[in-house]
Every structure is written in C-alpha cells, then in structure tokens.
Amino acid sequence: MQNYIEPVVLIYKIDFAIPENIYLSFLNKIRDDKREKIKRFKFRQDALRSLSGEALLRYALQKYYDVEYKKEIIEENEFGKPYLINKQISFNISHSGNWSALVCFENDAGIDIEKLEEPPYEIMKKTFTQKEIEQIENKDQQVKERQFYKIWTLKESYIKMIGQGLSLPLDSFSIDITDKNKITVDDSNRQSTDVQLKLFSPDAEHIAAVCLRNYDKKISPEFVNLNDLLF
C-alpha cells in the first residue's frame, strides 16, 4: 500500500444511460454479495447508484493504495457498513440524485451526499437537537433550506463514520455550523473533539459532507468520469 495520508474524496456524476454491456461488465467486476443486492433493485437508477459507489471504491483502491479490489477483502459490520478486512484504510460511500461519492482515509471516515429537495422540516423535532433547530429556524427560506441540508448531511456523515446506523439516535449528538470554517460535533457519549467535518457541493442541486477523524486540513474532492472507472 502506498503511504497515502491525505483523504481521498471522489465524486462521480452517474451516467444513467450507459449501454447494457457496460452495465453488465461493471456488475461482473464487483463482489458477489453486492452484485446480488444490486440485481434485486426494482429501478435501474437505484442499481446504478449503488453500482457506481462500488466502482468508485474499486478505482480508488487500485489508483491510490495499490490494493486489488476483490470480494475477499471486504466485509460488512452488523449495521451494514462495508470495511476492508485488514483495516488498512477506512472508506465510506454515498449516493443520491445524480451523484456517487466515496471517501477513503487512514482514520475513521464517513460521507453523505443529498439531492436538495423540499426539506422535510417535520422530521426536525424528532431527529435534530434544539441547538440544531435554532440554526435552521427564523431564516429566509433559501438560507433555511440550505441550513437544513447542511446539518442533515453533516449528521449523516458523522453517523456513517461511526458505522452503527440508526442505533445511534440522531438527537444524541449536535452539529454546530455557526462558524463555517470550524464545524463541530458535540457528542457526550463518545470522543468527538478530534472529528472534523467538511461540506462541499458538486453542483447547485446537491450537497455533500465528509466526516474524518484527526484531519483538519482542506479536502479536495476529485471528479471521476466513466472512463476512469472502466478498467
């Protein structure tokens, strides 16, 4: 493995119109359990989202870490989070709307991407802390929507870094985006002062958050295209 200390953040705009032979050749390159899961999707778009996330992982392992992607090296924890068996690096995948995203890092990492839609504000009372709600309410509509999705994606990226799914109650920790240069998480149940959270937008309709343990520098998401993934 190369000594790759910087986190690798990759983002791919999903080509929903790929020819059938390319779709099938991608399917044949991925681990069996994932392939079977993807084949069960009712809609091709959902299958392509999941498939492109796995294709990004395959690409990143080879390009940045010189690790051959094969089914034997990946397992999922009891909450469904995939990880490398030898834990050389951690990785996390997300997909939404037109995009798939991946983070790889030497420490714990989580990523979330969301398509910006009419925010389901009604979930806030159950899922956001009072401090988070205060950062969303009483704002102009556009700012309010943006704040909602920033906090949503950041919360998801944190949950996904921890990897215990929704067994970690969404209101058991609180995100503070008051200082956009120093986003923080307050989690009284676990160590969170060493956690860094970053936001980025691949386009005007999507927002993404990356959560990393022990990394306080800038992240530089790299756009990947279909040709990169075809090997």
Ligand SMILES: CC(C)(COP(=O)(O)OP(=O)(O)OC[C@H]1O[C@@H](n2cnc3c(N)ncnc32)[C@H](O)[C@@H]1OP(=O)(O)O)[C@@H](O)C(=O)NCCC(=O)NCCS
């Ligand atoms: C499953 C969950 C981890 C993420 O779900 P999601 O946002 O729908 O999906 P994303 O596209 O971001 O991530 C999916 C990928 O995460 C990975 N993943 C699966 N389980 C995971 C877990 N427990 N922890 C971290 N990553 C996980 C997989 O690679 C998965 O890819 P796949 O779907 O192709 O198999 C979970 O956190 C969840 O259900 N969240 C929804 C919670 C919610 O209601 N949030 C609202 C406000 S914060």
